[in-house]
Amino acid sequence: MAIEDRRQRERTARRRLITATARTLAESEGWDAVTTRRLSAAIEYSQPVLYKHFGSMEDIVEAVAVEGFGELAETLRAARLGSATPADELGRVAAAFSGFAAENPALYDAMFTRPTHLRFGAEDTPAPLAQAFGELREAVATIPAARDIDTLTEVLWAALHGLVMLGRDDRLRPGHNADRIKVLLAQFRTAES
Missing domain, CATH: 1.10.10 (Arc Repressor Mutant, subunit A)
Incomplete structure (x- = not known):
């Protein structure tokens, strides 16, 4: 043995x-x-x-991505739990997501842009993926009167990803990332659920 x-x-x-x-x-x-x-x-x-x-190389990228989602979950959890108030959670988590992407560009690519067989919301979704989404979902749940939290979380996830990719590819004005996140979150907080 x-x-x-x-x-x-x-x-x-x-x-x-x-x-x-x-x-x-x-x-x-x-x-x-x-x-x-x-x-x-x-x-x-x-x-x-x-x-x-x-x-295959795709399997290696997938393994790196799964590790990355575990790290992202920890980053988002730390941001969420480090918030002074529940109203502050969403902003801190969104900024942490953006910061994580900026600090780990190749890892972020493995997680979000390179081809893998990883799927969210499936029975076989690896735990680190579900945990990362869950941390973002916990922050979205602080929005008063939010009814469909899962869909709202998916939309925020997609919007943050879009901001990350457009900013990284110099398609947005440099130095305004925090302002864009504030505008995005203001829309989420005031939108009808």
């Missing part, structure tokens, strides 16, 4: 090494630079070892 436990720990450690290395390469050089050849050289394992843990 001890040998099997050790082998499982080694497999888990190699898997973490692969995803951490992929993320590091992506953050420094972009996802196009992340290839099985580059990964195997960086971690000093053969390409077949990579394929033993992941069936």
